[in-house]
Every structure is written in C-alpha cells, then in structure tokens.
Amino acid sequence: MNFLIAYATTEGQTDKIAKFIAATLNEKGHEVRFHNVSDLSGGLSITDFDKVIVAGSVHSGKHQADLELFAFANRERLNGIPGLLVSVSLAAAFADTLDEAGGYVGTFLKATQWTPSETILIAGAVKPGNYDWFQKSALLEGDLAGHLNEDLQEMREFTDWDALKQKITDFAGS
Numbered sequence: 751m752n753f754l755i756a757y758a759t760t761e762g763q764t765d766k767i768a769k770f771i772a773a774t775l776n777e778k779g780h781e782v783r784f785h786n787v788s789d790l791s792g793g794l795s796i797t798d799f800d801k802v803i804v805a806g807s808v809h810s811g812k813h814q815a816d817l818e819l820f821a822f823a824n825r826e827r828l829n830g831i832p833g834l835l836v837s838v839s840l841a842a843a844f845a846d847t848l849d850e851a852g853g854y855v856g857t858f859l860k861a862t863q864w865t866p867s868e869t870i871l872i873a874g875a876v877k878p879g880n881y882d883w884f885q886k887s888a889l890l891e892g893d894l895a896g897h898l899n900e901d902l903q904e905m906r907e908f909t910d911w912d913a914l915k916q917k918i919t920d921f922a923g924s
Contacts, residue, residue, distance in 0.1 A: 751801060751922065752781045752798065752799050752801075753775050753801050753802070754783050754785060754794075754796065755772055755775075755785065756820060757784075757785070757787065757805040757806060757817070758787050758788055758805075758814035758820075759786070759807060759814075761874075761875070763909070764807045767909060768784065768805050769784070771914070772784050774922075778922055783799065787819075787820040788816045801833065802828060802831060802832075803833070803834045804833065804866070805837075805838065807874055808838065808839035811854065812857070813837065813858045817858075821858070821864045822861065822862045822864070825863045825864045828866070829864060832867045833867055833868075834868045834918075834921045835855065837869065837870070837871050838909075839851045839871070840908065842872055842908075843874070848871065868921060872913075874909065875908060875909065
C-alpha cells in the first residue's frame with residue numbers, strides 16, 4: 751500500500767513521531783512518502799496515495815497553520831481516501847486534560863472540513879530549551895501545571911510509542 755505522511759512540527763517531536771510512523775509502515779512492507787507541509791518545494795499530488803496520515807502538534811490551543819492550510823486545500827481528496835489524523839499535544843498525556851486534547855482535534859477538523867477515517871491523540875514532549883519566558887509561564891500556569899516540573903529544566907517525553915505503533919499497524923491493515 752502507498753502511504754503519504756504529511757506533517758508539521760514546531761519543536762521536533764512530531765517530526766520524530768512521523769519518522770516512527772514511516773518506519774512502522776516500512777517494516778510492514780508499505781511504500782511511504784514523507785512530507786513536511788511547511789516545505790513547499792516538492793510537487794506533491796495526494797492522488798498518488800492509497801492512505802494518508804496527517805500529523806501535527808498543538809501549541810497555544812491550535813495545530814500549526816501550515817498543517818491546517820494543507821488539510822483545507824486538499825480536503826476533497828483527503829475526504830475521498832482513508833485518512834488518520836495524529837494530533838500531538840501535552841494535553842493528550844493526562845486523563846484530566848484528554849477532553850481538551852479532543853477539543854483541539856474538533857477545532858482542526860471543523861476549520862479544515864476534513865473528516866478522517868480515524869483520529870488519535872498522542873502525547874508530546876516538554877522541551878524547555880525551546881521555550882521563551884512566555885511559553886514557560888503558560889505551561890506552568892495552565893491546565894498542565896500540576897503535571898510538570900516547576901523549573902521546566904529537563905526534557906520529558908510523554909509519547910507512548912507502543913500505543914502509536916499499534917494504532918498505525920491497525921490503520922495500515924484496515
């Protein structure tokens with residue numbers, strides 16, 4: 751089967767997740783085209799693929815604008831083939847913020863007018879070296895504050911790689 755993985759990344763965790771998805775699909779014998787939607791240089795035609803996986807991360811309550819634009823611009827084709835939205839956020843890491851993570855997906859899908867076959871909420875990572883004062887303050891004062899180190903000094907990955915691999919394997923087989 752021929753897969754497109756279209757993704758956007760801000761701090762690099764979604765890039766890591768997208769590469770993991772590609773490796774999982776390759777292990778199963780599938781062909782994969784890996785495409786960062788922020789790179790406009792490659793001539794990409796969605797009609798060349800059997801299934802599509804769109805992955806993006808949430809920052810300040812929204813997925814990347816480039817990802818939203820990609821999905822909206824390609825919504826007719828995306829709605830015509832099996833698709834999976836992989837939404838990466840810290841809110842997906844904790845039971846008490848899962849509804850919030852689901853809300854980000856709802857907002858994205860409404861804005862893009864895309865109805866993927868499946869969606870998955872995947873926990874991201876905290877990468878303090880990438881944050882300015884405002885971003886650190888927002889993390890420490892928001893809904894996630896009780897789950898994070900107060901000093902935000904250490905990188906911490908929340909991604910459940912086994913669950914992601916299972917979801918991708920299931921999607922590839924369906």
